Structures are given as structure tokens and as C-alpha cells.
Amino acid sequence: MTNLDIRHRIEARISQGEFLANMLLLVHKDSGNVQADFVERLCSIATTVRALLEGNGLLQKILYQPSTYWPEQRGKSYAFVDGGVASVDLPSAGPIGIRVGSYLVRPGDESDSRERFKIELSLVDDLYSPNGALYDDDFLDLAKLRDAARIVSELSAGLSLARQVDGDGPPDAVVLHGPLVNPVAPYGLDGFPPFGLGACRQFVGDNDWHGDDRDRQFVSLYALLLEKLRETGTPVVGAVERSVGRDPIFIRTALDGLLKAREAETLLEQIRSYGLNDAALLDVVLVEGEYVTPLAVGRQGARNKWPRFWEEKIGRYPKALTTYLKPSALVQPFRVEAFEDVRNLDSVLALILHTSRLLPSYGFPVGLDIVDKFAKVPAWLSRGVKGQHQVVLLKQALASGDPRAVSFAKRVVAAKGRDWLFRPEA
Known part of the structure; x- marks a missing residue:
């Protein structure tokens, strides 16, 4: 070019x-x-x-050849995973509803078993319930609690698929919607509650698993799930559609090995001064079907921002083998992450390219769009979660015999979202 x-x-x-x-x-x-x-x-x-x-030989290209590619996939199976979170508007606590779906497809199979949809994991709980299965304590940042639950739930579903033993065994590849390795420091703050033991056993897929409070914290549990997922040997990748971060971390990693430190920093300063992240810059660098040779990228950020209590654990987190793939001329490249010892990554990237070209003007693995619509929690189900929460709350209040608790529960049942009765006092 x-x-x-x-x-x-x-x-x-x-x-x-x-x-x-x-x-x-x-x-x-x-x-x-x-x-x-x-x-x-x-x-x-x-x-x-x-x-x-x-x-430096870091640009590679996949030829888009659907007429020959798809017949070659006959007999293989591929799974796509995504999760949905219920939107529950209640003033009483932090109720949450999560379900993670999978879409497994066997290209070329014309039988009824060609496609399979399945809810791999489903959780409904109260983030503020001290006796709940999901969290054991209170924490004010509900957004972080929901993110942590969603991240762990989706990875758990990927683990279940990757070590699947029934039927034909695990799929030839599992594609997760989102990063494979997330930054964990924001979830290691003081007071961040551990998951309940029952939820952890469901995540790990082992009813005999025993972990103390530290083992059940997000930072520990997420690391354990990543380790178990890696041990399966099944190729698992995460596909990230939108890169919203401003730091061109992938380009920075590439330049570290290509230029002297001062030259690399000068170029990076120019990139940052124009507000360019990895996807924006690589959009005009790469041509259709090109991707950068995968590089191991640390996703945990600056060490001085890690919570001291978790420094050792975060320091052992795996790097993400990362590349950017540009599926077509008019579509921004998206990020693909895998483990450093992943098998057959070239084949998985070819799958991602060809599934990204199945719909015109789409440009992302269509299997993820399918499972996203399947796993999304509809409004009627969110209303069901809300109703169930109200019933349980009222029953618990009546059983307590505390008039104040009964009065509060009645107000919750009668309230609509951010009711004025629940505004914080000045």
C-alpha cells in the first residue's frame, strides 16, 4: 500500500x-x-x-474464498458465546439476572442437529443479599458488581463448552463476545464482596469445590477460570467489536520490539496527540483481510494502579495473544484475543473472517450476533425477575415480624423505579 x-x-x-x-x-x-x-x-x-x-514481516493476510472455505469445514463444529443482563429497576437493593447463551453450528451439516442453541448458565440473585448465592456482602458500585458477574458467567460458559464430553466432544473452537482477558484491578477494591460458594461451584463446574473468601473474590476466581479454560486445550478466543480505550496499547507493544525506546515514544506521542487508538489507526493501515501477527499484550494496566492486596495475583495473570483483523475495506478492524499457547489460531482467524463476511455491511462474526439476540434478556423476563424479587422481599419482611421491614417492603412493591420516597436524605 x-x-x-x-x-x-x-x-x-x-x-x-x-x-x-x-x-x-x-x-x-x-x-x-x-x-x-x-x-x-x-x-x-x-x-x-x-x-x-x-x-518486519508482521502483516499477514487471509484470502476470502467462501466457495472453497465452507466445504472444507464440513464435519467441524464452532461455538459462539454471549451473555445478557436483566434490566431490573428497583429501589431496594441490587437485583441481578444474568443468562449466558451458546450457539453451536456445524457447517455443511444438513440434518436437524446442524445448529444448537443452549442457555449455558443462568443466575438470578440479589447483590445486596447477605444470604444470597451470588454475593455475600454489600458494595456500593453496582455497575462493577454486574460487570464482574457477567464476565465470570460468560467465561464459565466458555469453560463448560471447551471441556464438553457429551456428544461429539468439545467444539473445534469457541468464540467469546468480548475480551478473553479483562483488566481486574477495578474489581479488587476494598470491600468488593466475594461470590457465594454455591455460585462459585456453578462457575467452576465442580460441586465439591471449596474456597475461602479470598478464593471466591473476583480476582482469584477469574484467574482460576482462565487457568482451567487454558488447560482444556480447546482453541478459545475473544472478539472485541468496539475499542473504546484511548491508549494504543497494541501498537505500543509492537513498537517496543521494532524501534529504540526514544524513537518509539516519539511516534507514540504523535499517535496519542491525534487521539488515535489501535483500531482507529489500524483501520487505515490494514487492507481487507489483513491482520497483524499476534503479539502477547499485558491487559492489567500499570502496576502502580493495582490494589496492593492483589499485586502478586494480578502479576501472574496471563497475557492476551492479540491481533487486529480487518474483515473488509469499509469496516474497522476488531481485536481478537487468545491464550499464548493456543492451537490452530490461523484456522480460527480464517473462521472469524469468513463469518464476518456472511452479512453485507456487518463486519463482525455473525455467530456472535446470533447468540447475542438469543441470550439477550427481554423486557418481559426483566419484569419477571423484578416481580419475583418483590415477592421474596415481602415474604422475608413478613417473616421477620419487624413493622419497619414490612412497611419498607410494601413501599418497594408499590414503588416505580426511582420513586421519590427513596431519594437520599440531604
Whole structure:
């Protein structure tokens, strides 16, 4: 790809509304000729990055050949995993409903067993219930609690599929919707509650599993599930559709081995000054079907931001073998993560490319779109979770014999979402 090709790609992206936020970053520096300056500088940065990757043999390409690819997949099976969280609007606590679905498909199979949909895991509980199966204590940041429960639930479902022993055994590959290795420091804060023992046994798939409070904390349990998933030997990858982070961590990892430290930092400063993350920059660097040779990337962030209590555990977390794959000319590349010792990653990337091209103008593995719609918790089910929670709360209040608890439960049952009765006192 020439410098002129990159310029044309950048100008085409700008005409489609891309890079608008990036250009706005330059306005306060130089309001005149902002777009022209942006195109010129981005073209220079992209040309430099492509030359470095290409010159060092780090660019690879998968040919899109559906007429020959799909017949070759006959006899294989592939699983796609995603989870859905119930939207429960109650003022009393932190109720949660999660279900994780899988979609398993056997290309070329024309029998009734070609496709299989299954709810791999389902949890309904109260985040603030001290006796609940999911969490043992209170924690104010409900968003983090829900994220932790969803992440662990989806990984647990992937583990169940990867070591499947019934039928034809595990699938030839499992594709998770989202990162394979998430940053865990935000979930290691003081007061973050452990999962209940019953939930942990369900996650691990072992009714005899015993773990203390530390073992049942998210940071420990997530590490255990990753280890067990890796031990299965089944190729498991995570596909990340939208890269929202601003730090070009993948490019930084690549440059560390290609340039001297000062040269790499100078180039990275230019990339950051234009607000470019990995996906935005690689969108104009890569061409259709290209991907960067996978690199081991640490996903746990700066060590000085790790909770001291978890430093040793976080330091042992696996790196994510990471690449960016651009499925077609008009679609941004997306991130694919795997374990460093993954088998047949080239075959999995070919699967991801071909499933990303099955729908026009889509550009992401279509199996994940299918399972997303299957696992999504519909409004009627969220209302059911809410109703069940109200019934249990009222029963517990009546059983306690405490007039204040009964009064509170009645108000919860009668309230609608963020009722004025439950506004915090000034």
C-alpha cells in the first residue's frame, strides 16, 4: 500500500464521519486548516506504522474464498458465546439476572442437529443479599458488581463448552463476545464482596469445590477460570467489536520490539496527540483481510494502579495473544484475543473472517450476533425477575415480624423505579 493509498483511505473515512472527534482535538491548537493538517499528519503516522509492520514481516493476510472455505469445514463444529443482563429497576437493593447463551453450528451439516442453541448458565440473585448465592456482602458500585458477574458467567460458559464430553466432544473452537482477558484491578477494591460458594461451584463446574473468601473474590476466581479454560486445550478466543480505550496499547507493544525506546515514544506521542487508538489507526493501515501477527499484550494496566492486596495475583495473570483483523475495506478492524499457547489460531482467524463476511455491511462474526439476540434478556423476563424479587422481599419482611421491614417492603412493591420516597436524605 502506498502513501497515496493511505491518504485516499483517510479522506474516505473523514467523508463518512470518522475521525471527527480526533480532528476536534486539534481545533484549540490551530483552528485554521485543521482537516488538511490532520490528513497530512495521520497519513505520515499511518505510513510509518505500516512500513514498520510490513518491513518486519508482521502483516499477514487471509484470502476470502467462501466457495472453497465452507466445504472444507464440513464435519467441524464452532461455538459462539454471549451473555445478557436483566434490566431490573428497583429501589431496594441490587437485583441481578444474568443468562449466558451458546450457539453451536456445524457447517455443511444438513440434518436437524446442524445448529444448537443452549442457555449455558443462568443466575438470578440479589447483590445486596447477605444470604444470597451470588454475593455475600454489600458494595456500593453496582455497575462493577454486574460487570464482574457477567464476565465470570460468560467465561464459565466458555469453560463448560471447551471441556464438553457429551456428544461429539468439545467444539473445534469457541468464540467469546468480548475480551478473553479483562483488566481486574477495578474489581479488587476494598470491600468488593466475594461470590457465594454455591455460585462459585456453578462457575467452576465442580460441586465439591471449596474456597475461602479470598478464593471466591473476583480476582482469584477469574484467574482460576482462565487457568482451567487454558488447560482444556480447546482453541478459545475473544472478539472485541468496539475499542473504546484511548491508549494504543497494541501498537505500543509492537513498537517496543521494532524501534529504540526514544524513537518509539516519539511516534507514540504523535499517535496519542491525534487521539488515535489501535483500531482507529489500524483501520487505515490494514487492507481487507489483513491482520497483524499476534503479539502477547499485558491487559492489567500499570502496576502502580493495582490494589496492593492483589499485586502478586494480578502479576501472574496471563497475557492476551492479540491481533487486529480487518474483515473488509469499509469496516474497522476488531481485536481478537487468545491464550499464548493456543492451537490452530490461523484456522480460527480464517473462521472469524469468513463469518464476518456472511452479512453485507456487518463486519463482525455473525455467530456472535446470533447468540447475542438469543441470550439477550427481554423486557418481559426483566419484569419477571423484578416481580419475583418483590415477592421474596415481602415474604422475608413478613417473616421477620419487624413493622419497619414490612412497611419498607410494601413501599418497594408499590414503588416505580426511582420513586421519590427513596431519594437520599440531604
